[in-house]
Amino acid sequence: MSGGGDSNDIYFPVLGCFVTLLLGVLTRQALGTAPFIKNLKLPYTAIVLLWGIVFGAIVRTQGTSDMLLKSMDQWESIDPHLILFVFLPALIFDSAFSMDWHTFKKRVWGCLLLAGPGLLMSCVFVAVLSVYAMPYDWDWGVGLMFGAVLSATDPVSVVALLHEIGTLEALGVIIEGEALLNDGTALVMFEITKQAVIDGSPGTVGNIIGSFCRLSIGGPIAGAVIAFATILWLGQISNDEASEITLTVACCYMSMFVAEGTALHVSGVLATVVAGLCFASVGKTSISRRVEGYLHHFWGMLEYTANTLIFMVSGLIIAAKTFFSENTLITAKDWGWLFVLYIYLHVTRLFIVWVCSFFMRKCGTNLTTHEVFAVAFSGLRGAVGLTLALIIEQEAGIPDDVRERVLFHTAGIAMLTLFVNGTSMRKVLKMLHLGEEAPAKKRLFRIAIERLASNIDKEFSALKLSKALKAADWETVESYLAISQDTPQDESRSRIPSHKDLSYEARIRFFMSLKAAYLHAFDEGRVNARPYRVLLDSIDSSLHELSDCDETEEDDEQDWVFIKQHCKLP
Numbered sequence: 001m002s003g004g005g006d007s008n009d010i011y012f013p014v015l016g017c018f019v020t021l022l023l024g025v026l027t028r029q030a031l032g033t034a035p036f037i038k039n040l041k042l043p044y045t046a047i048v049l050l051w052g053i054v055f056g057a058i059v060r061t062q063g064t065s066d067m068l069l070k071s072m073d074q075w076e077s078i079d080p081h082l083i084l085f086v087f088l089p090a091l092i093f094d095s096a097f098s099m100d101w102h103t104f105k106k107r108v109w110g111c112l113l114l115a116g117p118g119l120l121m122s123c124v125f126v127a128v129l130s131v132y133a134m135p136y137d138w139d140w141g142v143g144l145m146f147g148a149v150l151s152a153t154d155p156v157s158v159v160a161l162l163h164e165i166g167t168l169e170a171l172g173v174i175i176e177g178e179a180l181l182n183d184g185t186a187l188v189m190f191e192i193t194k195q196a197v198i199d200g201s202p203g204t205v206g207n208i209i210g211s212f213c214r215l216s217i218g219g220p221i222a223g224a225v226i227a228f229a230t231i232l233w234l235g236q237i238s239n240d241e242a243s244e245i246t247l248t249v250a251c252c253y254m255s256m257f258v259a260e261g262t263a264l265h266v267s268g269v270l271a272t273v274v275a276g277l278c279f280a281s282v283g284k285t286s287i288s289r290r291v292e293g294y295l296h297h298f299w300g301m302l303e304y305t306a307n308t309l310i311f312m313v314s315g316l317i318i319a320a321k322t323f324f325s326e327n328t329l330i331t332a333k334d335w336g337w338l339f340v341l342y343i344y345l346h347v348t349r350l351f352i353v354w355v356c357s358f359f360m361r362k363c364g365t366n367l368t369t370h371e372v373f374a375v376a377f378s379g380l381r382g383a384v385g386l387t388l389a390l391i392i393e394q395e396a397g398i399p400d401d402v403r404e405r406v407l408f409h410t411a412g413i414a415m416l417t418l419f420v421n422g423t424s425m426r427k428v429l430k431m432l433h434l435g436e437e438a439p440a441k442k443r444l445f446r447i448a449i450e451r452l453a454s455n456i457d458k459e460f461s462a463l464k465l466s467k468a469l470k471a472a473d474w475e476t477v478e479s480y481l482a483i484s485q486d487t488p489q490d491e492s493r494s495r496i497p498s499h500k501d502l503s504y505e506a507r508i509r510f511f512m513s514l515k516a517a518y519l520h521a522f523d524e525g526r527v528n529a530r531p532y533r534v535l536l537d538s539i540d541s542s543l544h545e546l547s548d549c550d551e552t553e554e555d556d557e558q559d560w561v562f563i564k565q566h567c568k569l570p
Contacts, residue, residue, distance in 0.1 A: 016071035024308040045311045046418035052315015057324050076316045080390035087306040089272050093252040094299040096276025102540030103173045110365030113356045115181035123147030125348040145193035152186035153179045154382025175378045183384045184270035188215045198397035218266030220274040223255045227278035234286040244291045285533050314386040318411040329404050338412040350376040370432040380417040515539045
């Protein structure tokens, strides 16, 4: 297939892609089985970023004579806009599509406060530090552009931890919802400030406001139109895995390309976010029940692949342009400012979340003091910020020192937040007493274990009396049936749950059982899509009311109140 020696170069990027994915598999395997690495609880993306830096260092120090090194060298020169248009849409759409819509809907104004005014405050705070404190002689345009890059959060590992704990779903939705929305806001700010830096003039106030409104309003409209057209199309297809999955992929990328790549020129990220949220709200019932599992597995795989490639490429470019570049401008002073910036970002984020929490209460989202600290500490930086920094690094209209230092500080902050915040978040939540199980829940679990042990003892005693099993080794059998009934020390001292506490936990289980019954009815075709959606929303509304009350209020008919509001009942 090759006509000459150099023509084989076209295969090298493909080799680098699959080597990266294999390294990702080895990383996941090590995180799951290697005791030392498993105990460190390092985020997967942080390790992949390190892999990229290691390969980048080898390429710079050993040359590119080897085929694998040559492939990595070619990946270093990738256009970051390709990352923006190929990899990021999958990450953003999957995150929005997987959102718990009912919980997000109840807290959307709080997320918007953090992602709108909160992000603008963050940009200003970063600009103040970079203009007045950092020794780079940057102007306000560069400072605000730098702030937009550093303000895009990516708390994937934190959200995964909150889902794993299982008792902080609402807090997880706030953190994930803020990250989802502020990615779009950060990109809008980035586009405006980057153009101002290239032009050398910030432009008029009217032009800035006009551009901001066009990007931030036009994008969601474009995404909603494409999403609802796709949902209507999906409604005409039944149990066709290939077609239904293909339509969701087309919706994701068409939202990005129509918004960014046509005459509309609006925010593609916000278009993709809104498209995913449309599917989370009304689109799921248009997907065949048999296909839904395949669909979520497919998007999970796509997200994993995109994350792996983004962080590997980012590591390669960071190593090539900053850490191991012969003409680097990075000195020991820059490393010192990196750690100052890391602390400064956390202090200012804590202040921003604290200020926003007062206004969030008026919107129905109450954050306790401990939750404010948790939200502030969860501000990890990742794929979006690194992509924006890579775009700046390859922008010829921006001075060389700005390009290199923005990439260096963005990469450094991403690594610090991934390694420090990502690994210590579990301990921070424990220190803040967040995620602890209620005494009533512990008591119910204890009762279930005791009854299970009692039933096992009865059945075991009956089997021992059987003549047919007389020759059995009952001591060995008994060792496999042992269930620990030892009461932990902390549980013995915990308060005894009241009747209302136990009633609260019982009602949660009742609503979850009812939700499963609705799902079974929908699977059998006894309930159509719209009534099914209303019934599910009624359960989610009831669970939301339960989680927001003080576990003593009684409102057994909350789900029926919701149904009456949405249905015409005789």
